[in-house]
Amino acid sequence: MDNMLGRKQRIKNSDWIEALERIEQAVSRKELERLVDKTVKEIKKKTKGKKAAYAWSGGKDSLVLGEICRMAGIASCVLVICNLEYKAFIEWVDAHKPPELSIINTGQDMKWLAAHPQMLFPQDSKYASMWFQIVQHRGQAKYYKENQLDMMLLGRRRADGNYVGRGDNIYTNNQGVTRYSPLSDWTHEQMLAYIHYHNLEMPPIYDWKNGYLCGTHPWPARQWTGSVENAWAEIYEIDGSIVTEAAEHIQSAKDFLDSLK
Helix, strand or coil, X not given: CCCCCCCHHHXXXXXXHHHHHCHHHHCCHHHHHHHHHHHHHHHHHHHCCCCEEEECCCCHHHHHHHHHHXXXXXXCEEEEECCCCCHHHHHHHHHHCCCCEEEEECCCXXXXXXXXXXXXXXXXXXXXXXXHHHHHHHHHHXXXXXXXXXXXXXXXXXXXXXXXXXXXXXXXXXXXXXXXXXXCCCCHHHHHXXXXXXXXCCCHHHHCCCHHHXXXXXXXXXXXXXXXXXXXXXXXXXXXXXXXXXXXXXXXXXXXXXXXX
């Protein structure tokens, strides 16, 4: 395997696209299938006798996670959203969601966003991580308890700088939710190779500006914009109706639309 990509936060979006175009040079199908077989066996071993489900976001890592979990006999899964999602993403989810998917909506909407201006287009990791806490983590915990799970499988990987637990890639948080990251040691190239060789269709987010850097996210959680003005311009290019609606509640959105006149 020829690693072309390093730590996610240091990779340009164009590097991801180039790596996908050259992925067969980096990871052979034979090498990938050996890794898949190994991962499936590990999942079966660590979930044996446990009630488990996986978190599905529609992002590239969760698409691969879902395929491998199903090979290991785990079909139940959850997607956590709020009322601030891209319309095109929700349409894609409706067309491509796993059959056993449950969807939990944590309820954040435009009025909530107007009341929490610090959460709009986070320019630092503090508020970016808060989006995961108030949406994904909260919704996953709700699903975990309602379904009396023993374990939730995630697509977290060390190459993204994510915490995955210690040696066994399993940890339990203060709320009693046990999370297991079976893809923790997969490289970026191996994830892209699975998507390539298995022809997985990814959501439209990856075709938008900085799609690989931003990943799946509610639109106000969009990062890597440089400024609020740039962020509104990017959102407007993706879906102008979002900015029009936001302008009724958020001054910076109104200011952006006024600047177009």
